[in-house]
Structure formats: structure tokens, C-alpha cells
Amino acid sequence: MGDRAAKDALFDGFADVARALGNGRRAQIVDLLVQAERSVDEIAGELGQSVANTSQHLQQLLRVGLVRTRRDGNRIYYSLASERVAQLWRVVREVASEHVEELDDLAAAYLGDRSRLDIMTRDELAERLRAGDVVVLDVRPEPEFRAGHIAGALSIPVAELSSRLHQVPMGQQIVAYCRGPYCVYADDAVRTLRRHGYPAARLEDGYPEWAS
Amino acid sequence: MGDRAAKDALFDGFADVARALGNGRRAQIVDLLVQAERSVDEIAGELGQSVANTSQHLQQLLRVGLVRTRRDGNRIYYSLASERVAQLWRVVREVASEHVEELDDLAAAYLGDRSRLDIMTRDELAERLRAGDVVVLDVRPEPEFRAGHIAGALSIPVAELSSRLHQVPMGQQIVAYCRGPYCVYADDAVRTLRRHGYPAARLEDGYPEWAS
């Protein structure tokens, strides 16, 4: 014991976990599964990739145990193996945002300009929820809302927001949230709401951060 | 904004961080730097790799900002960019040990049989340190001890333990610790000590876990 070959093999084992997340497509899969379980073709659709390719990536995640599967009817649902995997993904994101030079640029290119967006912190939201003077709006796709949401939140997926604006109560502060800090849904929702005269802000991050 | 290409680029950015850890050699480097800063050829020596090759890996870690460098005289010392990188490495290890099938076997192959080794928890050690009836032994290489150690610990690198046994006080419980749960130094030290009649146990993990 204690020999080089065994040590290399052990650390290769650790590295396998990191490498499973070491691909943008697989990172997106994990990011998606943090919200809720999904079938292969739903995942492929979200990624804009072929089902075959998505399946391959899922197999890789499965091989290192980061995800698990469940069959329901004739589709197979993938979900994260544990809360700890979500934590790993969160830490990866944090390290990237702290240390990767270009990440701010990449994020800005994807998210657009957030400087004119009101942002509400989690603490502030908790406060106002206690006071009861705020409407919380979950703008993620419905399955993700069903899998878990902020207590009392109203579900209007961002794609349907324009046509369901009349369901949003007037006269109260609105706080929209979505998947996390790198998700554009709440941004889009806030912009739409403000255009229509609603006092809207986005939660600083998303549901996973709220729940954990 | 919000388009596919920008999203892919952003997630590729996150994935870069994971992929930097996605190689056994680089994982060993990070594992080593958690303890203390090191020069390139010290790292190469620890890894059993060529200096040129080690330097390449270091460049990759540097590119994503996981490590930083400092020059002193005519050598360059690498260290982790932040405590958060150490946290990332810890979470990777935890996820691997929870979810990777073969990890127990790999660990057993490297660490050998631990079933006959007394293990002391951190809480227990804290307790006994307060009581003052324990000798704490840091068996890591000296530079790592210098970079930080459990208060009051005695430094005897495992390689020198046999020849410095007389420096270990008799008649008290001894607790040896090293780099972490996947480090063999403390195991070896405990076995050596017990062979010579010392009542010795190893700390459940290592200095980084104690410090954080």
C-alpha cells in the first residue's frame, strides 16, 4: 500500500467526478437537473442537442454516479444522485466566478445588461414575506415549479407571462425568481412586468439557493 | 442575449474549472497545495512526474485561476488561489466517495487495511486537547507543518519517525495526523508507534479539515 500506482488510480477516481462536470453540455444537464428530474428527450430539447448525444452524456454522468434514473411508463427520468451533487455544482460555479478571468464577460454576453434590474436579496424577501406585502412569482417551466417552489409563489412560466399578465395582482411589489443567478427567465419576466407598469424585481439567485 | 451560443460559452466556462480538476495528476497537485505552497520541482517530485510535464499541468490550473504563483529567489512557488478552491476539492472528494462505485476499492488498495487502526474524531481530539492529556503529532513534511498546524502539535515527518522516536513523549495518548483522510502518513506513523509500544491513534482526517 501507499505505492504510486495505487495513489494514481485513487486520484484518477476523484478526477473522474470532476471530469464528468468538465464539459459544457454535461454542466448544463446538471444545472437543469438541480431544478427537477427530466426525461432524456426533455433534456435534449433544453440543450438543443440530439437525443443520442444527450444519452451519451447522461451515461457518463451515470457512470460516476452523479445522476440516477427512474422509469415511468415508457420514459426514463434522470435526476441528481443527491443534494451533494447540487452542492458540487454550486461550488464549481462559485470558483469559476471568482477565479476565471473571462467569466464575467461570458456571463454578461449571456445575461445581458442587469444594471437596470432591481435585485432583491434572499434576506429581504424573507423579511417581506413575513410582512406579507409582496407577490412572489415563479417563472420557471411548470414541472420545475411542481418539484418545489417558494411557499406561496405563483407559477407563471416566462413563456406564458405576456398572455397571463392579468393573473398578476396589481398594487404590490412583485419578486420573480427562476433557476439561479445564471438564469435569464426572471430577468426577462422583470423586464416584461416593468414594461407593463408593475413594480417588479428579481430575486438575487434562484429556487435551489432559497431551498438549501 | 439568452441565445444558445452564449449559454454554451458560459457553461463551457464553468466546465473549464471542473475539467482542470479532471485529471489525476492535477488532482494530486491541488491536494498537495491544500497543505502548503510548493515549487515546481517539489511538486514534480511528489508526483513522480517530469518537471516539464508538471509545469504543463500547473499552467492549466493557472489558466483557470485555481492556483497562483510567487517568486522567491530563483524559484517559483505555486499555491491555491483561495480557500474556496480547497473547498471545491473537498466537495469533489466527498461526492466521489459517496457516489463512485469503485472508490472504496481504490481507497482500500492505496490505504491498506485500516480496520485495526484507532481513529480519533476531531471533536474527541478537541475535548482531549482541553483536558491536556494527549500528544498531537504532525507527521507531514516540515514545510507543510510550517505553513500551519494544530496548535501545540509536535512535528516529526513520517520519514524521520523511526530515527526520532526518542522525541515522542511516553505515557500519554498520541494522536497523529497528516494531510487528510486519503493520506497514508498518519497510518504509517500510528503503525510504527504501536509497534514500539506507544498508545497511538490517527485523527479521522487531516489538518485542512481541522483548520476549516
Add this chain to the structure above:
DNA sequence: CAACAGTTCAACAAATCACTTGAATAGTTG
């Protein structure tokens, strides 16, 4: 400023990876 130790670069072959295409499989529903 020359010699030197330490570090990095450049170029290579072998291995691995991402994605595509098309076929095979397993489980479900009529």
C-alpha cells in the same frame, strides 16, 4: 555580465473525446 538553476515552450505520437448517423433494444399500449 556570465554561469546557473529553475521554469516554460514546442513538437510529437498515442489515447481519448464530442458529436453524427443509423441500427438495436427494452418496455408499453392497443
Add this chain to the structure above:
DNA sequence: CAACTATTCAAGTGATTTGTTGAACTGTTG
């Protein structure tokens, strides 16, 4: 049990990664 659907497998291609080697830097010291 036959038709169907969702998923996986297998083979192929081009691009990337790995570890070597040897040469080229870089900053320090005598």
C-alpha cells in the same frame, strides 16, 4: 402479440488531451 415509443448502442470522424523529449527562456547569484 404486434406496433410503437423512448432510449441506448456501435461505428466513424475530426478535434483535443496526455505525457515525452529537448531546446529556449528567465531571473538570480557569484
